[in-house]
Amino acid sequence: MGLAERRAREKRQRREDILDAAKKIFSAKGFHGATVEEIAGEAELSPATLYLYFANKWELYASLNLRMLEFLCERIERVDREDGLDPLQKVRQMAEAMYDVYCFDPDILTNVLRMQASPYLEQLPDKMRDQVNAKVAQALRAFAKIFQKGVEQGYFPDFPPMALSDIIWSVFTGLVLLERSKNLFDSQKDYLKPTLFLAIEIMAQGMSSQGMRDYTQGLADHGPEHSPPKAT
Amino acid sequence: MGLAERRAREKRQRREDILDAAKKIFSAKGFHGATVEEIAGEAELSPATLYLYFANKWELYASLNLRMLEFLCERIERVDREDGLDPLQKVRQMAEAMYDVYCFDPDILTNVLRMQASPYLEQLPDKMRDQVNAKVAQALRAFAKIFQKGVEQGYFPDFPPMALSDIIWSVFTGLVLLERSKNLFDSQKDYLKPTLFLAIEIMAQGMSSQGMRDYTQGLADHGPEHSPPKAT
Amino acid sequence: MGLAERRAREKRQRREDILDAAKKIFSAKGFHGATVEEIAGEAELSPATLYLYFANKWELYASLNLRMLEFLCERIERVDREDGLDPLQKVRQMAEAMYDVYCFDPDILTNVLRMQASPYLEQLPDKMRDQVNAKVAQALRAFAKIFQKGVEQGYFPDFPPMALSDIIWSVFTGLVLLERSKNLFDSQKDYLKPTLFLAIEIMAQGMSSQGMRDYTQGLADHGPEHSPPKAT
Amino acid sequence: MGLAERRAREKRQRREDILDAAKKIFSAKGFHGATVEEIAGEAELSPATLYLYFANKWELYASLNLRMLEFLCERIERVDREDGLDPLQKVRQMAEAMYDVYCFDPDILTNVLRMQASPYLEQLPDKMRDQVNAKVAQALRAFAKIFQKGVEQGYFPDFPPMALSDIIWSVFTGLVLLERSKNLFDSQKDYLKPTLFLAIEIMAQGMSSQGMRDYTQGLADHGPEHSPPKAT
DNA sequence: GATGAATGAGTTTTCATTCAT
DNA sequence: TATGAATGAAAACTCATTCAT
Structure with a gap:
């Protein structure tokens, strides 16, 4: 009715x-x-x-983070599925996606950050915690997949794709924190976007440069000191 | 006596x-x-x-962050003062410095992050807040100075040094958060260091690559869309 | 219609x-x-x-107790009215009546008990309280009447009938509480009935025994130390 | 110091x-x-x-009941241990003991009653609940022991001592409830003591009367319909 | 007549902070 | 200087009751 x-x-x-x-x-x-x-x-x-x-404060908090993570996953995975883009273009698209997420919900991201940065997760009811953890892992895996293809197609040197995606993720989250803190001093807006794109560009250039290939080769000769994290 | x-x-x-x-x-x-x-x-x-x-809980908290920031500043400024290193080497040194800070005090960094990410500062007594703000600004300026020289000496394309230093800072803080969150899943240790150095290397390569120079030139032709934040 | x-x-x-x-x-x-x-x-x-x-939670609660008390009164009074039974038999019948009430509504009795044991009554709207009080008094008077006749007819020694009825009432309510608490330990059922009848038998025997007559006489000689409560 | x-x-x-x-x-x-x-x-x-x-409201409540139960147990057990008293005298002593407990703490007894009459026990932390249950069982066993001897020495007919002790306990607790409720009507004091003693006397007479012996015998011939509760 | 939704007035509990000793 | 004891203020959460539909 x-x-x-x-x-x-x-x-x-x-x-x-x-x-x-x-x-x-x-x-x-x-x-x-x-x-x-x-x-x-x-x-x-x-x-x-x-x-x-x-039901209580915790459930409210977790629901919030879940909503945000779902949106993020969806956007990242869409970039991965898109046809006709080379890995470098996809990395740039990813930056766009992340920025969109930020625009959609600038505040909640810091909540996820805080949540990840603290033992809050342990206090959540089991079911909720599992959901949140699963979503974070899913997002990071979607990230890694893009680099995976880049490595396979020879665009990027042979580095653990998980590490590469972690770095991009870190730039982004780090910049969000930084922008927040800068806003406390001056109230300059729209700092995040150009800086994020600059960072991505720098990294894209770096990863596809000859110097990086040499560096990678050097590590391979002396044994890798970098062990990639296992996704969960 | x-x-x-x-x-x-x-x-x-x-x-x-x-x-x-x-x-x-x-x-x-x-x-x-x-x-x-x-x-x-x-x-x-x-x-x-x-x-x-x-005097109270707040002052305790702020004192803590101040202690940490002082240590960080000191280390960064020391890198800047060091002779006989080219800018690229200094950037690498900076990564070492940051990692040292992290090792010296892995926990407190997340406190500073949390503090920056929230309006805690506003609740501090005026004097303390000014001290904390000044220290953060000082650290970021010390960062920027290194890039400044790199730009002046032609190692890096003509980008706002503040933006460059912000990006490095972001990689670092982002990685710290990420490592914390990963520790919740598996308990893999020592992920931060190699990933941080990899990130720095990628960025160093990217910044000194010809592609970056072209990119910069392109921006200059179409007018900069990036305005650097003013330090306070 | x-x-x-x-x-x-x-x-x-x-x-x-x-x-x-x-x-x-x-x-x-x-x-x-x-x-x-x-x-x-x-x-x-x-x-x-x-x-x-x-009208509210209180009225609901009081209505409940009233319903129960009405049923109890009715049963007791019926015993009193019954012809052809000597006082001892009537006391035994009374036990049957009480047990019937319990069977009719085993739970509600504890509610009345709780109500009697607390100042809930004071919070009831005046009209309801008067009704509840009147019913309790009525039940106890019906009790007392049976003993009254027993005393008049010489079956029981000359004791305040109100005291005697109070004792029977106490045995009963006490046993209900006890059965409840025992059910928490083991789950033995049907304990109340035989124990109640045993108690009644003991008391009936006691009251009609020669020893009791002597005891009463002794008290009478030294002055009564027992003053019966005035029913209201 | x-x-x-x-x-x-x-x-x-x-x-x-x-x-x-x-x-x-x-x-x-x-x-x-x-x-x-x-x-x-x-x-x-x-x-x-x-x-x-x-630590919280529950612990306070449980501590209270425990204090009371300990006092009660102690008094009952002392009666049992006393020399030179025949069972009838001991039963009378028991009434004194119970009345003392009541005087020592007239209010708390209703708390224990309420506790026993409700599912509160289930909500107590395990350790406390065990303590309370153990104390109640201990008190009832001490009761039963006195009747046990009475039966063994032929003072009382051969009835389950636990049942006898339960009856006494019931008279007592029932009277306490009754006195409370009567206090709401008139404020007559000191009703409990003489009525309790009267009840005990009646029961003592009843138990040791010839009529009771006949009654018991009758039951024995037709098979017992009374099964004593197992103490826990 | 029936009810989903809303809430004011409490309830238990916590914790930063003070102060007498 | 150090601290055990005390508490005001506020927090999360509950529930009897009302009211528009």
């Missing part, structure tokens, strides 16, 4: 509203620093109402 | 003990998650005693 | 359903421990609907 | 104060009905301070 349907949609909308409010507050203050009351206030609800939609 | 001196030294030592304990707990649980009682316990003191050495 | 009548009957039925559900939950968890939502769920209703039938 | 000793004594005293306050409030309102704030207020402390002495 129309009524039940409307109800369901409204309910879903409320859930989203709460997630948006939570995103804002958690991003600003971290998990412990944010209070349920504040989040509820931001969503223009009473705290009690919030508990009708989420 | 000898006595007064000894007293002063003992006091300083106690302070250091507390900072060490605080480092451990804050790193593990974040600012809000850590309790003063826990920190005092780790330092084998009563909470009340802790307050004889630090 | 038939319609209005059906409506009324349905309404009464709903009320009973709710009372049954409430009985179950209150018995298991006590007044404060039970939640309206849980009771409504047990009755397969929404909490809001429950409030159409009872 | 004297200081440490004084500290320890003061601390123990505070604990007792809190237990006394808790006794009062729990008795009046039950577990769920009582609030920590109220208990703390009664003890003239802040709620936070209360948590320095007890």
Whole structure:
């Protein structure tokens, strides 16, 4: 019936509203620093109402991160699936994808960072934690796959693709943190995008340069000191 | 007098003990998650005693970060002062320096990251905040100076040195976060060092490659879309 | 009209359903421990609907106890009215009656007990409280009346009949509590009945024994130290 | 040292104060009905301070009941150990003991009753629950032992001693409940003692009467319908 | 008449901080 | 100087009750 349907949609909308409010507050203050009351206030609800939609603070937090990770995975995997692009172009596309994710949800990314950087995960109910971990692993694997092809096709020297994808990921997350901190000093906006693209360009050039090939060769002669992490 | 001196030294030592304990707990649980009682316990003191050495939890936290930033600055500036190294070598040295900092204090770095990623700074007493901000800026300037010379001497294309140093900084901090999160899955150690050096090498190669020069030239022709952040 | 009548009957039925559900939950968890939502769920209703039938949680609780007390009174009074039984037989019948009440509603009795053992009564709206109090008094008076006749007819020594009835009542309620607690240890069932009858038999024998007569006489000589409670 | 000793004594005293306050409030309102704030207020402390002495509300409640049960056990067992008393005298002594317990702590007994009459026990931390259960069982066994001897020495007919002790226990607890409820109507005091003694006398007479012996014999001929509970 | 959704008023519990000793 | 004890303020979470539909 129309009524039940409307109800369901409204309910879903409320859930989203709460997630948006939570995103804002958690991003600003971290998990412990944010209070349920504040989040509820931001969503223009009473705290009690919030508990009708989420069992507790933890579940709210995890739902938030999950939403973001899903969006990220989807975008990365789409780049991998795209036809007619050489690996270098795909790496550039990846930067675009990451930036899009950031634009879609600039705050929540720092939440994921914080989550990864802390023992919060251990406190999550098992099911949620597994979901979050799986999503992070999935995103990193999607990353690695792009480099994998680049190595196979001879665009990049023979380096563990996981390491390469980790580096790109690191540039990105590191830049996000940096931009946040810079915003505290001056309030210069739109710093992330050009800097991210510059970084990607530098790395793309570096990876495909002759010097890099020589470096790789040197390592191969003396034995690798780099062991790639196993994806989980 | 000898006595007064000894007293002063003992006091300083106690302070250091507390900072060490605080480092451990804050790193593990974040600012809000850590309790003063826990920190005092780790330092084998009563909470009340802790307050004889630090005015409050915030000041303790900030002192911690300040200690770390000072160490970092010192190491970076030393690289800059060193003679007989070309810019590329200095960039590599910088990676060594950063890794040393990480080894000296693997936990505290995540604290600085967390601090930068949040509005904690705003809650600090004015004087402390200024000190922390100044130190961060100083570290980033020291970074930039190295690239500045590289650009001046024609090693690197004509890019805002601040952007270059930000990128290196980002790789590093991003990798630290990543390593932490990976440690949650498997417990593979010593991933940071080789990956960091690989990243630096790739970037060094990229920056000094002909392709990068062409890229820069292209940007210059179409007008720069990148405006460097002003250090504060 | 038939319609209005059906409506009324349905309404009464709903009320009973709710009372049954409430009985179950209150018995298991006590007044404060039970939640309206849980009771409504047990009755397969929404909490809001429950409030159409009872003004609030208190009234629901009191209605429950009232229902039980009415049933108890009715049974006791019937024993009193029965012809052709000597007082000893009536005491035995009373035990049967009490046991029937227990069987009719094993849970609710503990609710009355709990209610009697606490200041819940004071919080009831005046009208309800008066009703509950009146019913309890009525039950105890019906009890006492049986002993009254036993004393008048010389079956029992000259003791305050109220005290005698109080003792029987106490044995019963005490045994109910005890059975409940024993069920927590082992799950032995049907302990109450034989033990109750044994107790009644012992007391009946005791009251009609010569020893008791002597004991009573002794008290009378030294002045009574027992003053019966005034029924209200 | 004297200081440490004084500290320890003061601390123990505070604990007792809190237990006394808790006794009062729990008795009046039950577990769920009582609030920590109220208990703390009664003890003239802040709620936070209360948590320095007890981990949570449950532990406080359980400690209370344990204290009471220990006192009760001790008194009963002392009666059993006493020399030169025949079983009938011991039963009378037992009534004295129970009344003493009641005087020592008139409120807390209703707490134990409530606890036994509800599923609270299941929610206690395992260790505490075991302690409470063990104490209750111990008290009932001590009871039974007295009747055991009475049966062995031919004072009482051959009835399950556990059943006899359960009956006495029931009279007592039932009377306590009854007195409480009567206090709500009129505020007549000192009703419990004479009524309890009267009950005990009646039962003692009953058990040792010829009629009882006949009754027992009758049961024996037709097979026992009473199976004693196994103590745990 | 029935109910999904909302919430105000509590509840237990925690913790940074103070202070008498 | 050091600390055990105390607490105000706030946090997460619950629940009886209301009300628009």
